[in-house]
Amino acid sequence: AQSVTQLDSQVPVFEEAPVELRCNYSSSVSVYLFWYVQYPNQGLQLLLKYLSGSTLVESINGFEAEFNKSQTSFHLRKPSVHISDTAEYFCAVGGKLIFGQGTELSVKP
Amino acid sequence: DAGITQSPRHKVTETGTPVTLRCHQTENHRYMYWYRQDPGHGLRLIHYSYGVKDTDKGEVSDGYSVSRSKTEDFLLTLESATSSQTSVYFCAISESQGASEQYFGPGTRLTVT
Numbered sequence: 001a002q003s004v005t006q007l008d009s010q011v012p013v014f015e016e017a018p019v020e021l022r023c024n025y026s027s028s029v030s031v032y033l034f035w036y037v038q039y040p041n042q043g044l045q046l047l048l049k050y051l052s053g054s055t056l057v058e059s060i061n062g063f064e065a066e067f068n069k070s071q072t073s074f075h076l077r078k079p080s081v082h083i084s085d086t087a088e089y090f091c092a093v094g095g096k097l098i099f100g101q102g103t104e105l106s107v108k109p
Numbered sequence: 110d111a112g113i114t115q116s117p118r119h120k121v122t123e124t125g126t127p128v129t130l131r132c133h134q135t136e137n138h139r140y141m142y143w144y145r146q147d148p149g150h151g152l153r154l155i156h157y158s159y160g161v162k163d164t165d166k167g168e169v170s171d172g173y174s175v176s177r178s179k180t181e182d183f184l185l186t187l188e189s190a191t192s193s194q195t196s197v198y199f200c201a202i203s204e205s206q207g208a209s210e211q212y213f214g215p216g217t218r219l220t221v222t
Contacts, residue, residue, distance in 0.1 A: 009149070032208050043199055043213035044152070051208045090151055095206045096142075096167065099151040 002027045002093045006100035014108050015083055021076040021103045023091030032094035033074045035065055038102075039087045047089070050074065061085075081107045112136055113214040115200050121220045128187040130217050132200030134180075140203045141183040142167075142211065143175060145196040152199065158183055159206075190221045 007022040025033065032051055036044040048059040055067040065076045074091060086107045091100040112135030122128050132141060140159055144152040144167075154167030156175040164175050172194060174186045187194055200214040 004151075006151075034210075036213075043215050044201075044211075045213070046210045049208075049210065094208070096154060096157060097152075097211060099153070101149055101151045 002095075002098045004091050004093050004098055004100035006091055006103050008103050009101065010104045010106065012106045012108060013081055016080050018079050019077065019081050019085075019105065021089050021091075021105065023074045023076065023100060025072055025074060025091070025093045027072075027093055031067075031069075033065075033067060034092040034094060034097065035059075035063070035074075035076050036090045036092060036099075037087050038090065044090065047076075081105070083107050083109060113200060113202055113212060115198075115214040115217050117217060118215065119218045121222060122190050123222055124191060125189050128190050128219065128221075130185045130198055130200075130219070132183045132185070132214060134183075134202050136202060136212070137180060138202040138204050138212075139180075140206060140209075141177065142201040142203075143173070143183065143185045144199045144201065145169065145194075146199060146216075147196050155185065155198075190219075192221050195219060195221045 003026045005024045013019050034049045035047040037047045038044045048057045050067045058064045063078045088102045090102050114133045116131045142157040143155040146152050153169045158164045158177040176184045198217045201211040203209040203211045
């Protein structure tokens with residue numbers, strides 16, 4: 001069975017600081033990994049995904065995630081966050097998506 | 110944005126009453142999903158559909174039923190609502206499973222009193 005663990009429920013950071021949101025997964029089959037973002041009072045939007053190939057994947061707004069098979073991790077990073085990045089972030093492993101519990105990123109001025 | 114709508118967007122109902130939530134898509138995607146979102150649990154899959162009249166259970170299906178009579182509509186029914194079903198419900202669609210992105214609707218906030 002597949003499962004996902006997000007290691008931090010809340011991450012407060014100051015604007016322009018770097019951030020890492022941690023995600024570990026377990027899966028006995030080929031892995032598709034996703035990060036979704038949910039802004040307040042909205043549905044989820046895909047941020048980035050790993051299907052195969054390069055282990056480092058990037059989003060259009062400066063986030064990146066690295067697939068690490070040996071550590072079964074898919075951590076999300078951004079070198080410099082903005083107030084507008086305040087949201088809840090979900091890691092998920094696919095087929096039928098299995099979601100982690102979510103991490104609330106709060107960016108303070 | 111993917112064309113997914115959910116109705117109603119907000120609903121308050123009493124324990125023991127039946128409730129039906131509707132998801133409508135204009136993308137002609139084969140797969141449709143119902144999730145519930147609760148604090149500390151992320152999103153959990155209730156039921157999904159892989160075609161007209163083809164549905165299967167997810168992780169938390171007890172107390173819920175679904176129907177899909179047309180490609181574009183996926184209905185979630187709570188036959189007899191309970192307070193534990195107070196949640197935010199999201200519909201999602203995808204072209205296929207596995208590598209395909211899921212597109213989410215705006216959600217329905219359901220309160221059972």
